[in-house]
Amino acid sequence: MSTPRLTELWQVAGEALLPAYEPSSHGVGIVHLGIGAFHRAHQAAYTDAALAAAGGDWRIRGVSLRSREVAEALNPQNGLYTLIERSASGTTGRVIGSITDVIAADPEAALTAMADPAVRIVTLTVTEKGYGIDRTARGPDWSHPTVAADLAAPEAPAGVLGLLTAALRLRRARNTAPFTVLSCDNLPENGALLRDGVIGFARRIDPDLADWIAAEVAFPSSMVDRITPAVTPETLATAEQLTGCRDLAAVETEAFHQWVIEDHFPGGRPAWEKAGAIFVSDVTPYERMKLTMLNGSHSMLAYAGFLAGHHYVRDVMADDSLAALVRRHLSSAAAVLPPLCGIDLAAYGQALAERFENPTIAHETYQIAMDGTEKLPQRLLAPAVLALEAGLPVRPFAFAVAAWMRYCLGETDGGDTYALRDPRAVEITAVLASLPHEAEAISDALQRLPGLFPAKLLEASQWRCEVSRALGRMLDLGMRGAIAEEAKG
Numbered sequence: 035m036s037t038p039r040l041t042e043l044w045q046v047a048g049e050a051l052l053p054a055y056e057p058s059s060h061g062v063g064i065v066h067l068g069i070g071a072f073h074r075a076h077q078a079a080y081t082d083a084a085l086a087a088a089g090g091d092w093r094i095r096g097v098s099l100r101s102r103e104v105a106e107a108l109n110p111q112n113g114l115y116t117l118i119e120r121s122a123s124g125t126t127g128r129v130i131g132s133i134t135d136v137i138a139a140d141p142e143a144a145l146t147a148m149a150d151p152a153v154r155i156v157t158l159t160v161t162e163k164g165y166g167i168d169r170t171a172r173g174p175d176w177s178h179p180t181v182a183a184d185l186a187a188p189e190a191p192a193g194v195l196g197l198l199t200a201a202l203r204l205r206r207a208r209n210t211a212p213f214t215v216l217s218c219d220n221l222p223e224n225g226a227l228l229r230d231g232v233i234g235f236a237r238r239i240d241p242d243l244a245d246w247i248a249a250e251v252a253f254p255s256s257m258v259d260r261i262t263p264a265v266t267p268e269t270l271a272t273a274e275q276l277t278g279c280r281d282l283a284a285v286e287t288e289a290f291h292q293w294v295i296e297d298h299f300p301g302g303r304p305a306w307e308k309a310g311a312i313f314v315s316d317v318t319p320y321e322r323m324k325l326t327m328l329n330g331s332h333s334m335l336a337y338a339g340f341l342a343g344h345h346y347v348r349d350v351m352a353d354d355s356l357a358a359l360v361r362r363h364l365s366s367a368a369a370v371l372p373p374l375c376g377i378d379l380a381a382y383g384q385a386l387a388e389r390f391e392n393p394t395i396a397h398e399t400y401q402i403a404m405d406g407t408e409k410l411p412q413r414l415l416a417p418a419v420l421a422l423e424a425g426l427p428v429r430p431f432a433f434a435v436a437a438w439m440r441y442c443l444g445e446t447d448g449g450d451t452y453a454l455r456d457p458r459a460v461e462i463t464a465v466l467a468s469l470p471h472e473a474e475a476i477s478d479a480l481q482r483l484p485g486l487f488p489a490k491l492l493e494a495s496q497w498r499c500e501v502s503r504a505l506g507r508m509l510d511l512g513m514r515g516a517i518a519e520e521a522k523g
């Protein structure tokens with residue numbers, strides 16, 4: 035007999051795995067843009083627990099802006115999927131019922147869903163590059179192809195800013211209350227940034243609408259955290275073992291999860307606190323802590339680890355020299371942060387190192403290395419500026435940035451090539467092609483990529499020296515040699 039597909043709850047072996055509520059008796063209240071593995075491991079799980087604890091019409095209609103993959107897996111399963119948690123103490127799973135369905139690569143349907151009066155929140159995980167926002171100018175990036183296309187045809191948008199603006203415009207025209215917009219991406223002040231982007235976009239097409247959005251629409255910021263590796267055939271095999279059903283939409287993640295949210299939801303919200311979400315009036319210090327410590331050390335270990343031949347984060351942590359550099363980075367990152375009431379930064383750093391060590395999570399360094407130009411500013415460059423200003427050592431940040439530069443060369447010490455997977459990959463490769471293989475020239479050229487490095491770093495000779503020195507050692511000794519030398523101090 036062939037294994038049944040995870041379509042109906044009653045097909046699942048073992049009641050303990052099922053949601054503690056009947057999904058179909060809860061209506062949609064949220065549209066989520068960018069329904070990848072992270073969303074399914076994080077917000078959808080929080081919403082599932084909130085529905086179980088407090089009910090409400092808060093199920094999620096997912097939107098994939100481009101790919102059809104998730105829709106093709108989830109829709110035939112009525113939105114159900116297995117969430118697998120892996121930790122040293124074992125592997126557990128539960129079936130999540132908070133997603134109704136997924137709209138794939140169909141902006142018109144997405145717009146209709148967002149304009150639905152039942153929808154009170156639109157949430158997003160579209161990655162740093164998905165917003166089409168110029169973070170320095172704090173407004174739409176008009177040179178972004180989707181932003182430009184949406185500006186030319188604002189009634190039929192396909193990008194984030196265009197869709198949010200058009201949906202809000204429809205709601206205003208129909209006298210429907212606006213939805214709250216909640217960004218769940220790893221960007222500093224993600225809510226305020228998105229607000230500036232949407233208002234800037236709306237201002238170009240309809241200034242009254244821009245004023246209405248500014249006055250009426252809430253854009254709370256949030257800090258999200260859960261290490262979620264890419265789905266592999268092993269994920270699906272584990273899901274099948276746990277449920278007895280074939281599940282093409284399963285995801286796997288660590289046991290840890292954190293969500294800190296600004297409590298500003300005029301149209302209401304699910305009882306996410308029942309699932310452990312923390313509501314605060316200002317999320318900025320939490321975001322800064324996570325970006326600087328977790329994501330900053332993640333990026334460092336991804337570039338250095340990948341080039342040292344480590345496939346997964348857990349392998350990096352099993353390499354004594356590199357693990358020492360991760361711990362050094364964590365404490366240097368903690369040193370540039372202001373104290374945060376109720377949080378012991380040293381203990382937070384220790385917990386992060388332990389999460390990175392998790393032997394049951396296969397988190398690829400190559401996955402984290404993606405989109406460096408989008409990640410560096412908030413993870414490594416802003417903390418480096420703070421270190422410079424406070425007279426603290428910049429060397430750990432310079433080492434991390436040098437590792438990114440070395441990674442930009444697109445070739446390992448052994449001569450294997452790999453794709454950069456960065457929105458600015460073509461530009462980076464073109465800049466590097468004309469240069470000698472010489473640290474100072476490479477470092478200078480990459481630091482001068484328009485809009486990437488803050489002026490405060492470009493003007494600091496101490497910083498520039500540290501970066502080109504570290505890069506020089508990586509080129510001379512190879513990444514493994516440079517790591518060993520750096521770890522000796």
Ligand code: CS2
Nearest residue numbers: 258259260261329332401402
């Ligand atoms: C990682 C993050 O891929 C990356 O860049 O640093 O996705 C990280 O795993 C999450 O932010 C953890 O919450």
